Amino acid sequence: MPELPEVETVVRHIRPSLIGRTIGAMWYDWPRTIHTPPPSDFAARIAGQSVAAVRRRAKYIICELTHDLLVVHLKMTGRLYVADADDDHAADRWVHFRLDLDDGRQLRFSDSRKFGRVYLVTDFAQINDNIGPEPLDDAFTLDVFRGRLAGRTRNIKALLLDQSFVAGVGNIYADEALFRAAIHPERTADSLRADEVAALHSAIITALSAGVQHEGASINWYRKPDGTKGNSQDHFYVYGRADAPCRTCGATIRKIRVAGRGTHFCPVCQPL
DNA sequence: CGGACAACCTGGCGGC
DNA sequence: TGCCGCCAGGTTGTCC
Structure with missing residues:
Protein backbone atom coordinates (compact mmCIF):
# COMPACT_ATOMS: atom_id res chain seq x y z
CA MET A 1 0.00 0.00 0.00
CA PRO A 2 1.02 3.43 0.75
CA GLU A 3 4.63 4.39 0.27
CA LEU A 4 6.04 7.90 0.54
CA PRO A 5 4.07 9.40 -2.40
CA GLU A 6 0.77 7.93 -1.24
CA VAL A 7 1.27 9.00 2.38
CA GLU A 8 2.38 12.48 1.28
CA THR A 9 -0.78 12.76 -0.85
CA VAL A 10 -2.97 11.80 2.10
CA VAL A 11 -1.26 14.41 4.29
CA ARG A 12 -1.76 17.15 1.70
CA HIS A 13 -5.42 16.28 1.27
CA ILE A 14 -6.44 16.08 4.92
CA ARG A 15 -4.28 18.95 6.22
CA PRO A 16 -6.71 21.80 5.37
CA SER A 17 -9.63 19.94 6.97
CA LEU A 18 -7.72 19.32 10.19
CA ILE A 19 -5.70 22.43 10.93
CA GLY A 20 -7.38 24.44 13.69
CA ARG A 21 -9.95 21.77 14.50
CA THR A 22 -10.53 20.63 18.07
CA ILE A 23 -10.96 16.90 18.68
CA GLY A 24 -13.93 15.49 20.56
CA ALA A 25 -15.08 11.91 21.08
CA MET A 26 -13.18 8.85 19.89
CA TRP A 27 -14.74 5.63 18.56
CA TYR A 28 -13.16 2.32 17.60
CA ASP A 29 -14.17 -1.28 17.01
CA TRP A 30 -10.82 -3.05 16.68
CA PRO A 31 -8.66 -2.60 19.79
CA ARG A 32 -5.39 -3.58 18.10
CA THR A 33 -5.73 -0.62 15.76
CA ILE A 34 -4.90 1.55 18.76
CA HIS A 35 -1.27 0.84 19.49
CA THR A 36 -0.41 3.40 22.17
CA PRO A 37 -1.70 4.21 24.77
CA PRO A 38 -4.56 1.87 25.78
CA PRO A 39 -7.87 2.98 24.17
CA SER A 40 -9.44 4.46 27.30
CA ASP A 41 -6.35 6.57 28.01
CA PHE A 42 -6.15 7.51 24.33
CA ALA A 43 -9.73 8.81 24.28
CA ALA A 44 -9.40 10.76 27.52
CA ARG A 45 -6.10 12.32 26.52
CA ILE A 46 -6.95 13.38 22.96
CA ALA A 47 -10.33 14.98 23.70
CA GLY A 48 -10.06 18.76 23.70
CA GLN A 49 -6.74 18.96 21.88
CA SER A 50 -6.51 21.03 18.69
CA VAL A 51 -4.60 20.30 15.49
CA ALA A 52 -1.69 22.67 14.90
CA ALA A 53 0.02 20.93 11.98
CA VAL A 54 -0.14 17.81 9.81
CA ARG A 55 3.02 16.36 8.34
CA ARG A 56 4.72 13.18 7.18
CA ARG A 57 7.84 11.34 8.34
CA ALA A 58 8.76 8.24 6.34
CA LYS A 59 5.38 6.50 5.94
CA TYR A 60 3.93 7.92 9.14
CA ILE A 61 1.24 10.62 9.19
CA ILE A 62 1.83 12.97 12.11
CA CYS A 63 -0.78 15.40 13.46
CA GLU A 64 0.71 17.87 15.92
CA LEU A 65 -1.85 18.49 18.62
CA THR A 66 -1.90 20.89 21.56
CA HIS A 67 0.04 18.51 23.81
CA ASP A 68 0.62 15.30 21.86
CA LEU A 69 1.30 13.85 18.44
CA LEU A 70 -1.44 11.80 16.80
CA VAL A 71 0.44 9.39 14.55
CA VAL A 72 -1.04 7.02 11.96
CA HIS A 73 0.64 4.30 9.92
CA LEU A 74 -1.51 3.02 7.04
CA LYS A 75 0.47 -0.21 6.51
CA MET A 76 -1.03 -2.14 3.59
CA THR A 77 -4.66 -1.06 3.26
CA GLY A 78 -5.21 1.90 5.57
CA ARG A 79 -7.13 4.98 4.45
CA LEU A 80 -7.37 8.21 6.42
CA TYR A 81 -9.93 10.84 5.50
CA VAL A 82 -12.32 13.45 6.83
CA ALA A 83 -16.06 13.03 6.28
CA ASP A 84 -19.27 14.63 7.47
CA ALA A 85 -20.36 12.94 10.71
CA ASP A 86 -23.80 12.25 9.26
CA ASP A 87 -22.40 10.59 6.12
CA ASP A 88 -23.47 6.98 5.94
CA HIS A 89 -20.82 5.28 7.96
CA ALA A 90 -21.87 1.85 6.68
CA ALA A 91 -20.77 2.90 3.19
CA ASP A 92 -17.23 2.13 4.32
CA ARG A 93 -17.41 -1.11 6.28
CA TRP A 94 -13.73 -1.01 7.11
CA VAL A 95 -13.67 2.06 9.36
CA HIS A 96 -12.16 0.90 12.66
CA PHE A 97 -11.30 4.19 14.33
CA ARG A 98 -12.64 7.72 14.19
CA LEU A 99 -12.43 11.05 15.95
CA ASP A 100 -15.15 13.68 16.09
CA LEU A 101 -14.09 17.17 15.06
CA ASP A 102 -15.64 20.45 16.25
CA ASP A 103 -17.08 21.32 12.83
CA GLY A 104 -19.44 18.36 12.58
CA ARG A 105 -16.96 16.28 10.60
CA GLN A 106 -14.95 13.19 11.55
CA LEU A 107 -11.44 11.94 10.94
CA ARG A 108 -11.88 8.30 9.91
CA PHE A 109 -9.37 5.49 9.70
CA SER A 110 -10.46 2.66 7.41
CA ASP A 111 -8.38 -0.49 7.05
CA SER A 112 -9.59 -3.77 5.58
CA ARG A 113 -6.56 -5.80 6.60
CA LYS A 114 -6.33 -4.22 10.05
CA PHE A 115 -2.54 -3.90 9.92
CA GLY A 116 -2.64 -0.10 10.34
CA ARG A 117 -2.00 1.52 13.71
CA VAL A 118 -2.68 4.81 15.48
CA TYR A 119 -0.54 6.22 18.27
CA LEU A 120 -0.77 9.14 20.69
CA VAL A 121 2.66 10.11 22.00
CA THR A 122 4.56 13.16 23.14
CA ASP A 123 7.68 12.31 21.17
CA PHE A 124 7.84 10.59 17.77
CA ALA A 125 10.95 8.69 18.90
CA GLN A 126 8.68 6.68 21.19
CA ILE A 127 7.29 5.09 18.03
CA ASN A 128 10.38 4.79 15.88
CA ASP A 129 13.82 6.20 16.58
CA ASN A 130 15.67 4.58 13.72
CA ILE A 131 14.46 6.07 10.45
CA GLY A 132 16.78 7.03 7.62
CA PRO A 133 16.88 10.37 5.82
CA GLU A 134 13.90 11.78 3.93
CA PRO A 135 14.80 11.24 0.27
CA LEU A 136 12.97 14.38 -0.92
CA ASP A 137 14.72 16.67 1.57
CA ASP A 138 17.55 18.87 0.33
CA ALA A 139 19.72 17.26 3.01
CA PHE A 140 19.58 13.94 1.11
CA THR A 141 22.62 14.69 -1.01
C1' DC B 1 25.11 -7.56 9.81
C1' DG B 2 21.91 -10.09 7.08
C1' DG B 3 18.96 -13.72 5.07
C1' DA B 4 14.77 -16.53 5.49
C1' DC B 5 10.41 -16.90 7.17
C1' DA B 6 6.29 -16.48 9.97
C1' DA B 7 2.85 -13.25 11.84
C1' DC B 8 -0.52 -9.87 11.67
C1' DC B 9 -5.48 -9.81 8.51
C1' DT B 10 -8.71 -9.59 4.64
C1' DG B 11 -10.12 -9.23 -0.11
C1' DG B 12 -9.55 -9.95 -5.02
C1' DC B 13 -8.46 -12.79 -8.70
C1' DG B 14 -7.43 -16.76 -11.56
C1' DG B 15 -8.17 -21.57 -12.14
C1' DC B 16 -10.95 -25.61 -12.04
C1' DT C 1 -21.67 -20.16 -9.08
C1' DG C 2 -18.55 -22.10 -5.70
C1' DC C 3 -14.37 -23.40 -3.59
C1' DC C 4 -9.26 -23.15 -3.29
C1' DG C 5 -4.92 -21.45 -3.46
C1' DC C 6 -2.19 -17.56 -4.25
C1' DC C 7 -0.98 -12.79 -4.03
C1' DA C 8 -0.86 -8.11 -2.05
C1' DG C 9 1.86 -1.28 -1.49
C1' DG C 10 4.45 -2.83 5.41
C1' DT C 11 6.73 -3.90 9.58
C1' DT C 12 8.40 -6.71 13.39
C1' DG C 13 10.21 -10.55 15.68
C1' DT C 14 12.63 -14.98 15.71
C1' DC C 15 15.90 -18.24 14.32
C1' DC C 16 20.23 -19.36 12.09
Whole structure:
Protein backbone atom coordinates (compact mmCIF):
# COMPACT_ATOMS: atom_id res chain seq x y z
CA MET A 1 0.00 0.00 0.00
CA PRO A 2 1.02 3.43 0.75
CA GLU A 3 4.63 4.39 0.27
CA LEU A 4 6.04 7.90 0.54
CA PRO A 5 4.07 9.40 -2.40
CA GLU A 6 0.77 7.93 -1.24
CA VAL A 7 1.27 9.00 2.38
CA GLU A 8 2.38 12.48 1.28
CA THR A 9 -0.78 12.76 -0.85
CA VAL A 10 -2.97 11.80 2.10
CA VAL A 11 -1.26 14.41 4.29
CA ARG A 12 -1.76 17.15 1.70
CA HIS A 13 -5.42 16.28 1.27
CA ILE A 14 -6.44 16.08 4.92
CA ARG A 15 -4.28 18.95 6.22
CA PRO A 16 -6.71 21.80 5.37
CA SER A 17 -9.63 19.94 6.97
CA LEU A 18 -7.72 19.32 10.19
CA ILE A 19 -5.70 22.43 10.93
CA GLY A 20 -7.38 24.44 13.69
CA ARG A 21 -9.95 21.77 14.50
CA THR A 22 -10.53 20.63 18.07
CA ILE A 23 -10.96 16.90 18.68
CA GLY A 24 -13.93 15.49 20.56
CA ALA A 25 -15.08 11.91 21.08
CA MET A 26 -13.18 8.85 19.89
CA TRP A 27 -14.74 5.63 18.56
CA TYR A 28 -13.16 2.32 17.60
CA ASP A 29 -14.17 -1.28 17.01
CA TRP A 30 -10.82 -3.05 16.68
CA PRO A 31 -8.66 -2.60 19.79
CA ARG A 32 -5.39 -3.58 18.10
CA THR A 33 -5.73 -0.62 15.76
CA ILE A 34 -4.90 1.55 18.76
CA HIS A 35 -1.27 0.84 19.49
CA THR A 36 -0.41 3.40 22.17
CA PRO A 37 -1.70 4.21 24.77
CA PRO A 38 -4.56 1.87 25.78
CA PRO A 39 -7.87 2.98 24.17
CA SER A 40 -9.44 4.46 27.30
CA ASP A 41 -6.35 6.57 28.01
CA PHE A 42 -6.15 7.51 24.33
CA ALA A 43 -9.73 8.81 24.28
CA ALA A 44 -9.40 10.76 27.52
CA ARG A 45 -6.10 12.32 26.52
CA ILE A 46 -6.95 13.38 22.96
CA ALA A 47 -10.33 14.98 23.70
CA GLY A 48 -10.06 18.76 23.70
CA GLN A 49 -6.74 18.96 21.88
CA SER A 50 -6.51 21.03 18.69
CA VAL A 51 -4.60 20.30 15.49
CA ALA A 52 -1.69 22.67 14.90
CA ALA A 53 0.02 20.93 11.98
CA VAL A 54 -0.14 17.81 9.81
CA ARG A 55 3.02 16.36 8.34
CA ARG A 56 4.72 13.18 7.18
CA ARG A 57 7.84 11.34 8.34
CA ALA A 58 8.76 8.24 6.34
CA LYS A 59 5.38 6.50 5.94
CA TYR A 60 3.93 7.92 9.14
CA ILE A 61 1.24 10.62 9.19
CA ILE A 62 1.83 12.97 12.11
CA CYS A 63 -0.78 15.40 13.46
CA GLU A 64 0.71 17.87 15.92
CA LEU A 65 -1.85 18.49 18.62
CA THR A 66 -1.90 20.89 21.56
CA HIS A 67 0.04 18.51 23.81
CA ASP A 68 0.62 15.30 21.86
CA LEU A 69 1.30 13.85 18.44
CA LEU A 70 -1.44 11.80 16.80
CA VAL A 71 0.44 9.39 14.55
CA VAL A 72 -1.04 7.02 11.96
CA HIS A 73 0.64 4.30 9.92
CA LEU A 74 -1.51 3.02 7.04
CA LYS A 75 0.47 -0.21 6.51
CA MET A 76 -1.03 -2.14 3.59
CA THR A 77 -4.66 -1.06 3.26
CA GLY A 78 -5.21 1.90 5.57
CA ARG A 79 -7.13 4.98 4.45
CA LEU A 80 -7.37 8.21 6.42
CA TYR A 81 -9.93 10.84 5.50
CA VAL A 82 -12.32 13.45 6.83
CA ALA A 83 -16.06 13.03 6.28
CA ASP A 84 -19.27 14.63 7.47
CA ALA A 85 -20.36 12.94 10.71
CA ASP A 86 -23.80 12.25 9.26
CA ASP A 87 -22.40 10.59 6.12
CA ASP A 88 -23.47 6.98 5.94
CA HIS A 89 -20.82 5.28 7.96
CA ALA A 90 -21.87 1.85 6.68
CA ALA A 91 -20.77 2.90 3.19
CA ASP A 92 -17.23 2.13 4.32
CA ARG A 93 -17.41 -1.11 6.28
CA TRP A 94 -13.73 -1.01 7.11
CA VAL A 95 -13.67 2.06 9.36
CA HIS A 96 -12.16 0.90 12.66
CA PHE A 97 -11.30 4.19 14.33
CA ARG A 98 -12.64 7.72 14.19
CA LEU A 99 -12.43 11.05 15.95
CA ASP A 100 -15.15 13.68 16.09
CA LEU A 101 -14.09 17.17 15.06
CA ASP A 102 -15.64 20.45 16.25
CA ASP A 103 -17.08 21.32 12.83
CA GLY A 104 -19.44 18.36 12.58
CA ARG A 105 -16.96 16.28 10.60
CA GLN A 106 -14.95 13.19 11.55
CA LEU A 107 -11.44 11.94 10.94
CA ARG A 108 -11.88 8.30 9.91
CA PHE A 109 -9.37 5.49 9.70
CA SER A 110 -10.46 2.66 7.41
CA ASP A 111 -8.38 -0.49 7.05
CA SER A 112 -9.59 -3.77 5.58
CA ARG A 113 -6.56 -5.80 6.60
CA LYS A 114 -6.33 -4.22 10.05
CA PHE A 115 -2.54 -3.90 9.92
CA GLY A 116 -2.64 -0.10 10.34
CA ARG A 117 -2.00 1.52 13.71
CA VAL A 118 -2.68 4.81 15.48
CA TYR A 119 -0.54 6.22 18.27
CA LEU A 120 -0.77 9.14 20.69
CA VAL A 121 2.66 10.11 22.00
CA THR A 122 4.56 13.16 23.14
CA ASP A 123 7.68 12.31 21.17
CA PHE A 124 7.84 10.59 17.77
CA ALA A 125 10.95 8.69 18.90
CA GLN A 126 8.68 6.68 21.19
CA ILE A 127 7.29 5.09 18.03
CA ASN A 128 10.38 4.79 15.88
CA ASP A 129 13.82 6.20 16.58
CA ASN A 130 15.67 4.58 13.72
CA ILE A 131 14.46 6.07 10.45
CA GLY A 132 16.78 7.03 7.62
CA PRO A 133 16.88 10.37 5.82
CA GLU A 134 13.90 11.78 3.93
CA PRO A 135 14.80 11.24 0.27
CA LEU A 136 12.97 14.38 -0.92
CA ASP A 137 14.72 16.67 1.57
CA ASP A 138 17.55 18.87 0.33
CA ALA A 139 19.72 17.26 3.01
CA PHE A 140 19.58 13.94 1.11
CA THR A 141 22.62 14.69 -1.01
CA LEU A 142 24.71 12.27 -3.06
CA ASP A 143 27.40 12.50 -0.38
CA VAL A 144 24.92 11.49 2.31
CA PHE A 145 23.68 8.59 0.20
CA ARG A 146 27.21 7.46 -0.58
CA GLY A 147 28.10 7.59 3.11
CA ARG A 148 25.12 5.48 4.13
CA LEU A 149 25.92 2.93 1.44
CA ALA A 150 29.52 2.53 2.58
CA GLY A 151 30.20 -0.84 4.17
CA ARG A 152 26.81 -2.26 3.28
CA THR A 153 26.86 -5.62 1.55
CA ARG A 154 23.26 -6.76 1.26
CA ASN A 155 21.40 -6.73 -1.99
CA ILE A 156 20.35 -3.30 -3.09
CA LYS A 157 16.62 -3.96 -3.23
CA ALA A 158 16.56 -5.17 0.38
CA LEU A 159 18.51 -2.08 1.41
CA LEU A 160 16.12 0.31 -0.35
CA LEU A 161 13.21 -1.32 1.49
CA ASP A 162 14.95 -0.84 4.84
CA GLN A 163 13.37 2.26 6.44
CA SER A 164 16.45 2.84 8.59
CA PHE A 165 18.52 3.19 5.41
CA VAL A 166 16.25 5.60 3.51
CA ALA A 167 12.75 6.64 4.60
CA GLY A 168 9.61 6.09 2.60
CA VAL A 169 10.69 3.74 -0.18
CA GLY A 170 8.51 0.64 -0.49
CA ASN A 171 8.23 -2.23 -2.93
CA ILE A 172 6.83 -0.22 -5.84
CA TYR A 173 9.21 2.71 -5.79
CA ALA A 174 12.20 0.49 -5.04
CA ASP A 175 11.56 -1.34 -8.33
CA GLU A 176 10.91 1.92 -10.17
CA ALA A 177 14.07 3.56 -8.82
CA LEU A 178 16.23 0.56 -9.72
CA PHE A 179 14.85 0.59 -13.26
CA ARG A 180 15.52 4.30 -13.64
CA ALA A 181 19.08 3.71 -12.44
CA ALA A 182 19.49 0.65 -14.71
CA ILE A 183 20.50 -1.52 -11.75
CA HIS A 184 19.48 -5.16 -11.39
CA PRO A 185 17.59 -5.67 -8.09
CA GLU A 186 19.85 -8.58 -7.09
CA ARG A 187 23.04 -6.52 -7.25
CA THR A 188 24.72 -6.13 -3.88
CA ALA A 189 25.24 -2.66 -2.44
CA ASP A 190 29.01 -3.04 -2.44
CA SER A 191 29.07 -3.99 -6.13
CA LEU A 192 27.73 -0.63 -7.33
CA ARG A 193 30.16 1.54 -9.26
CA ALA A 194 30.40 5.26 -8.44
CA ASP A 195 28.33 6.21 -11.48
CA GLU A 196 25.66 3.69 -10.48
CA VAL A 197 25.49 5.07 -6.95
CA ALA A 198 24.95 8.54 -8.39
CA ALA A 199 22.32 7.24 -10.80
CA LEU A 200 20.48 5.44 -8.01
CA HIS A 201 20.55 8.49 -5.75
CA SER A 202 18.89 10.60 -8.41
CA ALA A 203 16.55 7.76 -9.46
CA ILE A 204 15.17 7.44 -5.91
CA ILE A 205 14.41 11.15 -5.91
CA THR A 206 12.86 11.27 -9.38
CA ALA A 207 10.78 8.11 -8.92
CA LEU A 208 9.34 9.37 -5.62
CA SER A 209 8.83 12.89 -6.94
CA ALA A 210 6.93 11.53 -9.93
CA GLY A 211 4.78 9.51 -7.54
CA VAL A 212 3.96 12.59 -5.48
CA GLN A 213 3.24 14.59 -8.63
CA HIS A 214 0.75 11.95 -9.80
CA GLU A 215 -0.81 11.86 -6.31
CA GLY A 216 0.20 8.31 -5.55
CA ALA A 217 -0.51 4.95 -7.11
CA SER A 218 -3.87 3.20 -6.88
CA ILE A 219 -2.98 -0.40 -7.65
CA ASN A 220 -5.54 -2.00 -5.44
CA TRP A 221 -6.56 -0.41 -2.15
CA TYR A 222 -5.05 3.00 -2.11
CA ARG A 223 -7.35 5.97 -2.66
CA LYS A 224 -6.81 9.61 -2.04
CA PRO A 225 -8.78 10.92 0.97
CA ASP A 226 -11.53 12.15 -1.39
CA GLY A 227 -12.00 8.58 -2.62
CA THR A 228 -10.52 9.11 -6.09
CA LYS A 229 -7.53 7.25 -7.46
CA GLY A 230 -4.01 8.53 -7.83
CA ASN A 231 -2.43 8.24 -11.27
CA SER A 232 1.10 7.18 -10.45
CA GLN A 233 0.47 3.59 -11.58
CA ASP A 234 -0.08 4.82 -15.15
CA HIS A 235 3.52 5.97 -15.21
CA PHE A 236 5.32 2.92 -13.88
CA TYR A 237 8.14 1.46 -15.92
CA VAL A 238 8.23 -1.97 -14.30
CA TYR A 239 5.97 -2.40 -11.24
CA GLY A 240 2.92 -4.47 -12.17
CA ARG A 241 4.17 -4.82 -15.75
CA ALA A 242 5.41 -8.43 -15.74
CA ASP A 243 5.32 -9.91 -19.28
CA ALA A 244 4.67 -6.47 -20.79
CA PRO A 245 7.23 -4.79 -23.07
CA CYS A 246 9.83 -2.52 -21.51
CA ARG A 247 8.94 1.09 -22.27
CA THR A 248 12.58 1.76 -23.08
CA CYS A 249 13.84 -1.25 -25.04
CA GLY A 250 10.83 -3.45 -25.72
CA ALA A 251 12.21 -6.50 -23.90
CA THR A 252 9.79 -8.45 -21.70
CA ILE A 253 9.59 -7.21 -18.11
CA ARG A 254 10.26 -10.04 -15.65
CA LYS A 255 8.95 -10.66 -12.16
CA ILE A 256 11.07 -12.55 -9.63
CA ARG A 257 11.28 -12.76 -5.83
CA VAL A 258 13.96 -10.70 -4.10
CA ALA A 259 14.16 -10.10 -0.35
CA GLY A 260 10.87 -11.95 -0.08
CA ARG A 261 9.05 -9.44 -2.27
CA GLY A 262 7.69 -9.55 -5.82
CA THR A 263 10.30 -7.71 -7.87
CA HIS A 264 9.90 -6.34 -11.39
CA PHE A 265 12.75 -5.46 -13.72
CA CYS A 266 13.87 -5.31 -17.34
CA PRO A 267 16.51 -8.00 -17.99
CA VAL A 268 18.03 -5.93 -20.80
CA CYS A 269 18.06 -2.45 -19.22
CA GLN A 270 19.07 -3.86 -15.82
CA PRO A 271 21.65 -6.59 -16.48
CA LEU A 272 23.05 -8.55 -13.55
C1' DC B 1 25.11 -7.56 9.81
C1' DG B 2 21.91 -10.09 7.08
C1' DG B 3 18.96 -13.72 5.07
C1' DA B 4 14.77 -16.53 5.49
C1' DC B 5 10.41 -16.90 7.17
C1' DA B 6 6.29 -16.48 9.97
C1' DA B 7 2.85 -13.25 11.84
C1' DC B 8 -0.52 -9.87 11.67
C1' DC B 9 -5.48 -9.81 8.51
C1' DT B 10 -8.71 -9.59 4.64
C1' DG B 11 -10.12 -9.23 -0.11
C1' DG B 12 -9.55 -9.95 -5.02
C1' DC B 13 -8.46 -12.79 -8.70
C1' DG B 14 -7.43 -16.76 -11.56
C1' DG B 15 -8.17 -21.57 -12.14
C1' DC B 16 -10.95 -25.61 -12.04
C1' DT C 1 -21.67 -20.16 -9.08
C1' DG C 2 -18.55 -22.10 -5.70
C1' DC C 3 -14.37 -23.40 -3.59
C1' DC C 4 -9.26 -23.15 -3.29
C1' DG C 5 -4.92 -21.45 -3.46
C1' DC C 6 -2.19 -17.56 -4.25
C1' DC C 7 -0.98 -12.79 -4.03
C1' DA C 8 -0.86 -8.11 -2.05
C1' DG C 9 1.86 -1.28 -1.49
C1' DG C 10 4.45 -2.83 5.41
C1' DT C 11 6.73 -3.90 9.58
C1' DT C 12 8.40 -6.71 13.39
C1' DG C 13 10.21 -10.55 15.68
C1' DT C 14 12.63 -14.98 15.71
C1' DC C 15 15.90 -18.24 14.32
C1' DC C 16 20.23 -19.36 12.09
